Amino acid sequence: MVLAALVLLLEGEGFPEPLGLRGFFYALLKEVAPEVHDLGENPFALGFGGREGAPWARVSLLKEDLYARLAPRLFALEGKEVRLGRPFRVRAVLQEGHPWAGVSTYPRLFQGPLDRDLPLRFHSPTFFRRKGVHYPLPEPRLVLESLLRRLEAFGPLKAPPEVREALLERTTVRSLSGRTERAATEVDTVGFVGRVVYHLPRATEEEALWLSALGRFAFFSGVGAKTSLGYGRAKTFAEREGPAGPGGGAEPSA
DSSP, X not given: OEEEEEEEEEESSSOOOHHHHHHHHHHHHHHHOGGGGGSSSOSEEEXXXXXXXXXXXXXXXXXXXXXXXXXXXXXXXXXXXXXXXXXXXXXXXXXXXXXXXXXXXXXXXXXXXXXXXXXXXXXXXXXXXXXXXXXXOOOHHHHHXXXXXXXXXXSSOOOOHHHHHXXXXXXXXXXXEEEEEEEESSSEEEEEEEEEEEEOTTOOHHHHHHHXXXXXXXXXXXXXXXXXXXXXXXXXXXXXXXXXXXXXXXXXXX
C-alpha cells in the first residue's frame, strides 16, 4: 500500500531535460520491472526542479512492489554520474527532508482533515489529452477524473458511484491564478502553471473525504498528461498564502 516520492539532489549545469529524464528512468524500468510498459496507467510520475547550481530530479512511485524494486537502485546512485539529457552527479537521494520527497500509504490519504475546498498549486505545466489535442485549462472534471483514475488503478479503494458523480459533476472553481507555459513534449504544447482552489458545494462528509484524499494523492501521482516527462507536478497549498504565494508568482517550470 506504500507510495513514495524520492528526490535525487544533483550537481551539474542546468536542469534535467524531460526526454532525458524519462529515458534514464525507462532504462531502469527495463531492468527491474519491464512489465510496467504494458499497464494502461503509469504507476509512476517524474519531475525536476531546483535553482541554478542546485537542480534535482524526482521519481514518484504509486505501487509498493515497484518501490521495493526501484528504491534500492535509486539509493545506490549516490555519488555516481547519471545522464538526464545532460550529465549530473547525484549528491544525495532523499525520501524525506525535501519539499518534494515523502512516503505515505493509500489508507493514510484518507486519514487527514476534511475540507470542501481543494487548493492545488500546479508547479509544472499541466495539460490534458482531450479530443486528440493537448488542452491546458485545469477544469475541475479533468483534474479530478485524472486523479480518480490513477488512484483507483493502484489503490485499494473505488469511489462510490454517488461520490464520483458529485466530484466530477458538482465541483467548481472558487479562485484561479496562473498562466500558460510552454511544455517540451514530442509536439509543441502549453500547460497551466499556477494556483486553483476547487470547491465542492454542499459536500457530504464522504465526498469531502474523497476530495481531500485526492489532493494528498496529487503530490505523488501528478495531474493530467505526460507526467512521465515531469509535467502535471502539483500539490496542495495553504490558502492563506494568497494568489502569488511566498516570494510572488508561480514556481518556474523547472
